[in-house]
Structures are given as structure tokens and as C-alpha cells.
Amino acid sequence: MEHLRIPIGKTIELTIDFITEHFSFATKAFADVTETGISFLVDTMMFFPPWVLIFIFAAIAFFLSRRKSIAAFTVLGLALIWNMGLWAPTVSTIALVLISTLIAMLIGLPLGILSALNSTAYRIIMPILDVMQTMPAFVYLIPAIPFFGLGPVGAIFSTVIFSMPPAIRLTCLGIKQVPVELVEAADSFGSTRSQKLFKLQLPMATPTIMAGINQTIMLALSMVVIAAMIGAKGLGGEVWKAIQRLEPDKGFEAGIAIVIVAIILDRIMQKAGAGQKTA
Amino acid sequence: MAHKIEVKNLYKIFGTHPEKALGLLKEGRTKDEILNKTGQGVGVADVSFHVDEGEILVIMGLSGSGKSTLVRCLNRLIEPSYGHILLEGKDVTKLNKEELRILRQTRFGMVFQHFALFPRRTVIKNVEYGLEIQKVDQAERQERAQAALEQVGLKGWENSYPSQLSGGMQQRVGLARALALDPDIMLMDEAFSALDPLIRRDMQDELLKLQEKMHKTIIFISHDLDEALKLGDRIILMKDGYIVQEGTAEEILTNPATRYVEKFVEDVDISKVLTAETIMKNPIEIASYAHDGPKAALWKMNQAGISSIFVQHKGRLEGIVTAEGAAAALKNGEKDLAGIVIRDIHKVSPETPANDLFPILAENSTPVAVVDKEERLLGVIVKGSLLAALSEGALGNGTS
DSSP states (O other), X not given: OGGGOOOHHHHHHHHHHHHHHHOHHHHHXXXXXXXXXXXXXXXXXXXXXXXXXXXXXXXXHHHHHOOHHHHHHHHHHHHHHHHTTOHHHHHHHHHHHHHHHHHHHHHHXXXXXXXXXXXXXXXXXXXXXXXXXXXXXXXXXXXXXXXXOSSHHHHHHHHHHHHHHHHHHHHXXXXXXXXXXXXXXXXXXXXXXXXHIIIIIHHHHHHHHHHHHHHHHHHHHHHHHHGGGGTOOSHHHHHHHHHHHTOHHHHXXXXXXXXXXXXXXXXXXXXXXXXXXXX | OOOSEEEEEEEEEESSOHHHHHHHHHTTOOHHHHHHHHOOEEEEEEEEEEEOTTOEEEEEOOTTSSHHHHHHHHTTSSOOSEEEEEETXXXXXXXXXXXXXXXXXXXXXXXXXXOOOOTTSOHHHHHHHHHHHTTOOHHHHHHHHHHHHHHTTOTTOTTSOGGGSOHHHHHHHHHHHHHTTOOSEEXXXXXXXXSOHHHHHHHHHHHHHHHHHHOOEXXXXXXXXXXXXXXXXXXXXXXXXXXXXXXXXXXXXXXXXXXXXXXXXHTSOHHHXXXXXXXXXXXXXXXXXXXXXXXXXXXXXXHHTOSEEEEEETTEEEEEEEHHHHXXXXXXXXXXXXXXXXXXXXXXXXXXXXXXXXXXXHHOSSOEEEEOTTOOEEEEEOHHHHHHHHHHHHHHHHHO
16 A cells, blocks of 8 residues: 555645745745734833733723723733733733734735635635634644744744634625625615725624634634744743643643633624624 | 617526526426426516606516516616616617616616615715715715705604614615615615505605606516505516516506416405596487487487486586486476486596495486596496496406
């Protein structure tokens, strides 16, 4: 059987080698841009003393969610993280999540719109998303290493791939859910395709798209933690260190910090999405 | 005069091989047979009709009859498979995308069954939509939208959201949204069907009132015969994609072309729709006040086999003379009808509905005279002719 083996793995390996060799300009450019982005974001956030940043986050939380309870939780949760001595890794995790989400949205939104409006694109993109979402998360770490080496850029690359599917799916769903009669109405008045998209379909799809962004953020957070294995710093790095050194105290503290960050991000995004709906 | 819109042999076949279905249709196969055989759905089959300027044409049929598909073919929301649509002589089916867009922006206003208002826009922003996409500037847009809203009686609701309005009000917004563009053709797809009966009647009255001022060309889709009878200058009845009958309300009611139309018509209270004009018969004989005496009148009655006769004087209806009256006058040797003509008789206009004729006929033993504004005798109605007309209309019930 050995000589009859279909060379799936081999082909993928060759493809990765080929990309590494011939598209280094692209991977290099991606690395430069994201690295600049990360260090700028981390430097900015670390420039403020922690308590100032905690109140800035609380203010953002209140502004987006209009809920005092969420703002209060933000203050208490982040204060606890500061107290546990995990401020710096938390900031770096938040930076990784924000940048990954931003990139995932920049790619995911247009792809979602495309697959909603074009049935051929839909038929191509949806099966790929199925594969992407069933593939074990760890597998995405592998190509990141030859492309970008160990470090945060590779982590962001894997995170973007892992967290992008819901952004595409829910954008597509949101647009497709716009009632046919409304689309007909827009057509009957002689709207162009882009007028229909920007004046009707996207506004109508906003709550669903926000739900997609929420999911993307949550997936990004989980992936950023896993990506500690290829050298992403942050809270995941703390957990990874704790595993290797058998330090359950450190490990659980970092775990709690991750949960706090997750809850804050989730609640803010959920309320921001729901707030859009009733407007 | 050329027609405003003329539709010629229009077909809409859903599916990838319309030519297969077209062949079978021409062989006279039914919609279901074609669907089973080829998988092609027949929406509209060989439909030809016209609409004149300022006319309300109602296209009526049950669900699945192709009426909604047909109206969407007119502005090509649904692309027709074969045939031509001439708008003032220009073929709409031949327009390219851009020309079609302009046409939709300027000529057609559409109103939808479930209102199809944009839920995240305020009422005024909804009405402004058509102007907004034509890039009309803010001030003018608002002014025209405001005027349209006032036209439909929604002043003061500008900044509400559609969900805060009742169904009737929402459809007024839908109407205003179409009117704001001042199109010359209105396509109304079951526009009032989702409203409850009372509101629906109000909206129908309102539409007729607006139409008196606007004189738009209106194509109104409905599954409700009462609505069709009320609104339509002409009515087209559709079944399985075909037109089964076309005509005025009365033509369709009194002379249903097929069993399908009969079935449709049988639910209508026929006495509401039939008018004196349709029921009346030509008077067989008329006596002349100036020339005829009792003898002549009696002779005419004898000849016609009637027991009373209407008397005309200088073209106007003078009254009625009964056989008994004439016989008595003859005995008394009277030479004219002056003494015996009964002037206090019931006269009705041709538009009087049959419903109102029942009590009149019940009270009087003599026939009822149908007269025009100049009091000229147009026809007579006796109990027998009214009952005959009603039973003719009701015959649809018995035979189907």
C-alpha cells in the first residue's frame, strides 16, 4: 500500500514550501504590518498606568453597551487581573485579539457580502468554511511557523484563519435574511446594486454581522491562547509556561484572567449588537 | 389612441429550459403536466392585454394564478421569458439594465402586499427612498416626501418607525413612497389584502378619491372580487397563468366565460352588482299622451299582452295607464288620457342597484320605470325580470 498512497500531505508540504520560497515578499509584508500594529497597540496601552487604562476600558464598555453593570464588571475584573500581576500579558493578549479580529473582519466582511450576492461564490466559499471550522485549531499553527517563524505574527496568522469563518457566514446570512419583498421594493425604485447594499441590505444585516464579530472575537481569544505554543506571548504564554513548569497556581490565575477578558469582550459586543437592533 | 401599456403574448416560465415548456404549452398541455414532465414552472402563459391612460385595471385570480408574477414582469422584477411589453409603444423587454433602472425610477411606482417598508428608516425616510437613490437633494426630497405623506393623510407621523404604525397606516406609507416619485403608472400588488376588511374599504375609497385627482394608470392585483368590482374600470381574470376573461365588472358577472369565472363570481352577492340598467327591458309599447286616447292605449296593451302602459309626453315620462283605467275611461267616453294617467309613479335611475329595487317592486303592482336625468323612459322593470336576472346570476351556483 505504501507506494499507492495518495500524496495529500506531501502536496500540502510542497505548497507550503513553495509559498515560503516564492511569496516571501507577501509574508514579509504581512509580518511587517502586523508587527508594527502589535507593537504600536501594546506600546500605546502600556504607556498609560494600568488604572487609567482600566477606566478607559470601562468608559468604552459603557459607551458601547449602555450598561453600568458591564462597566462596573470591567473595572473590577481588570483590577483583579492587575492585582494578580498579569497586567502586561493581558494587554498583549487584548492587542493580539483586536488586531486578529480587525484583519479577520477586513477579509471576512467582503467575502461574506460576495457570497451573499453571488451564488457561485457562495458554492465555493461555504464548503471551504466547513473544512476550516472542523479542522483542529492546532493544525493552523503549523504553516504559521515556516511562513513567519515563532512569534506573535504567526499567532495572528493562525488566529485570523481560525476566527474568520463566523464573520463570513453571519455576514452572508444577515444579507440573505433581508426579506425578498424589501429587496424587490428597493429594486422597484430603480436602486443600483450598491445602493441596495448600503441603504438596505447592510443596515438590515447589522445585528447579524455584529453577532458574527462577537463570535470572531471569542474564537480569536481562544486561538490566541493556543497560539502561545508557537511563541505568542500574553496570557496564553503564562498558561503554557505554567504547564511546562507544573505551576498550577500561575496556570489557574492566567486562566481566570482569560475568562475575565472573554466575559468583558462578549458582553460589550452582545449589547452593542442588540443596541443596534432596536435603533 | 395608442394604449398606455400593451402586453403581447407574454410568457414567464420558471426553470432552466423554458423552450421545452413553451412547446408543450402550445400543444395545450396543462401547467401540472408540464411541471411533471419537464420540471419547468409555468408562471404566465400567452398573456396579452392593454391598459389605457388613467385607467384602473384589476388583475384578479386565486393564488398561483400568475397574477403577481405578471405584474412583476411589467417592471421586470421578474424577467419575462417570451413576449413584449410596450410602454407607450416602447418595448420594455428590450431595455438594458441602466435604461430599465431609469424607467423604474421615473415611470413605475410599486406598492406591496406586506407593505415592504424599510424597518430601520423612519416614515419620512421611507417615503424619501426613491428620491434619495435618484440623488435628489435633501431639501427637495424632504418637501416632496412631506407632500406625499400629506396626500395620504399621514402628516405628523414623519419621524415614527414603520413598526409603530398600524397596518393601514403602514400601507399609506407604502402608497406615499410610490407617489413621492410621481410615477405615471402604479403597480399595486394585493396592496390592501393584508388589511382587515374595514380598513381595506377605507383604503379603497381613499385610492379612488386620490385617483380622481391624479389620473394615474393603475394596475391593481387582487384575489378579492368585491375589491375588483369596486376599483376596476376593467377586470382581467387569470387562472393557471392564462387570462380566462377580460371585461368590465358587469360583463364578467353577467356572462362568465368559463366555469372558473363562474365559481369566482358565485360568492358575490349578485343583487349588489346588478343595476337597474342591466335588468330593465325595453318597453314593448308606449302610449303617447298627445295622440293616444283610452282606446288606443287599450289596443296597444292588448297587442303587447300587458296590463299597464307608460305614457310619454314630449319625450318625457308622463305616467302610467292601467288597463282597468283605460276600460273605464272608454266607457265614460273620454277622448284622452288626462283623466286616467297615474303620475305618482316610482322612477329609478339606471345606476340603482338591484337591492334597492326589491322594496319598490314589492310595494307597487305596476312596473318600475327606469329614467335618465331628462326623465326620458329608458326601460321598465317588472318583478319577473328582476328575479330572472338574479337567478341567471345565481345559475353559476347551480351548475358548478
